[in-house]
Amino acid sequence: MLESLFRRLVTRGSGEESDPSGDDVRTDGGTVTKTATESTGGSQRSWRESEFVRSLPFWLPPALLMGLFVYGAIGWNAVISLTEWEGFGSPDYGNLDFSMYARMLADPTFVAAARNTVVLLVAFTVVSLVVGLLVAILVDRGIRFENTLRTVYLLPMSLSFVVTAIFWAWMYNPEFGLINVVLRGVGLGFLANDWISDPSTKLAAVIFALMWQFSGYCMVVYLAGLRAIPSDQFEAARIDGASTLRMYWRVIIPQLRASTMSAAVVLMVFALKAFDFLYVMFGDTPGPSTDILATMMFREAFSSSNWAYGAAIATVLFGLALVVIGPYLYVQYQRGDL
């Protein structure tokens, strides 16, 4: 796969149509005449006129900047994770090994954080998708005030995570938080809980708050998907005798695969870096029941100055992000969208 991708990039860049299969077809739909192809090979002048060289000024500067500051930083971080860098001073690059990764496996804090990260990732994604889908289906059924409701549902998405975190910290407050006040008000006071201190509800409370913020986004993605399905699909299913529930389950939802896929990738990547939300709510020590890799990384690196250990956690997070995006990119590549 990588090989063919590379070949595609090269043929696109060099301007010499070296595709062995079929005719020489240009991207504008025309064909390259044989004489033109021949004249590009060989001489010095044509080398300078090749598409590759002439396009350099356009893509090289941004490519270099991206390479240095994004991929360079990622690479540097990976190198630091192989050192023993701690506290003040600078890293010793002479002695690289995987000791930080070994330390991770033996560290119960890391195992708990990794487990929480996976739970958050899966539960948050699934719950947000399901709620988003349900809301999208309801909004799509031609209800009144549809546009208003759509805006209302999407609005949380426009809030900063810091705002959401402070807002939900207040909602969950055991004394005057809205949830407990309402529960006591309707006579369900026994259900009232210290939601974000109780280790058994802490992670669920975080997931619920995040879902509140992101299900609106899922709704928009699903709504676009639903609108793209022709109405005669719904009608054909009704004529075929399917009940509303069965119609959605067997005919409509399977056709929303592309929407699910793209929304899921966005949600999962976000779940991996849900740092700011937790940091605002709990500071850098959310406790073992809610600690995720992102908060742990920050704590190890910037609070405890365990730079190498923090870098190693960051590298693991990066790997997880690749695992999440990888399948998506692969599907896109197979469809020829990449």
Add this chain to the structure above:
Amino acid sequence: MAELTLDHITKVYDDDGSDIVAVDDVSIDIADGEFLVLVGPSGCGKSTTLRMIAGLETASSGDIRLGGDVVTGRPPRDRDIAMVFQSYALYPHMTVRQNMSFGLEESTDMSDGEIDSVVTDTAEMLSIAALLDRKPGELSGGQQQRVALGRAIVRDPKVFLMDEPLSNLDAKLRSQMRTELQRLQEDLGVTTVYVTHDQTEAMTMGDRIAILNDGELQQVATPLEAYHQPANLFVAGFIGEPSMNFFEMEAREDRLSGDQFDYPISQETREAVGDATNVTLGIRPEDVQLVEEGSGEHDFGTVVDVVEPMGNENNVYLSFETDGAAEFVATIDGMRSLDAGQPVVARIPEDAIHLFDTDTGETLKNRSLAELEETEPRF
């Protein structure tokens, strides 16, 4: 199998306070096994009528009866109907087999084995058995069309509803499928309501055709009746290609007087016209005879404006004045050649004319019936 009755059905849409009548008091009795074509221009309410029979729209008033049962208020699943959509509406994520099984799985208690054998049999009948494991996206338009038909046929419904099922096919495939669809319907003997805007489909396929305009039923008749004995001006103009020539005339004592010519009428015709003063004279293009020299009172001097050769026949556009725009069409034998600008005499025989009341559109007189008997021989 059952007879289908539309009993004074009306559909009114509420459009921001103002009512829009899409279907206005339509009543049709469709016999068991009959192929009825609903035809009319866009927006005439034919699709709405079909969707009301299907249960996708609710009738504002009136009853729909299927085999004696009133089905008006029932959802589609309880009506025992199957529908073929213009876009086919095949489920893109299912294979052909799954597409065809879906309706049986949802609406019957048949076991998987039974469903499978019905689907396979139907696929063989439609010669799409080889495509059963493919998805709709991999099929050509004609194949998708067959799958859509198959999906309706496996249900073994009391009524087939078809909403312009052939309009997405190219011309050649369309005429092929037209014949095949007719043969299938005859073999299966299932009552069918077929919606189209194409009058060729209506003429060739229907046992009877129902012509709609502006939500109102204009005429229900066999294709030849509708052609030779239109109930009103609209039907006369809608059925037939090229369409009937119309001249607006004023009824006088012994003639019809128009801007371009006066047309003498016999006593019999005069009686048919009755009290009407504004009269529209209609004549089918093939009934206009082009002769070398005019002698009779129904012969008129004209000039050829444009000739459209069709091979088997020529459509000749005629004008009463030199350099005038074409005012009417005559269809003549394809071997006879005429040139633009050439003067010819058009004979409009009195036994072939139709007369309509211009104000109401009602037919006053149709072409003589004696000839119709001859043109519609019974074997």
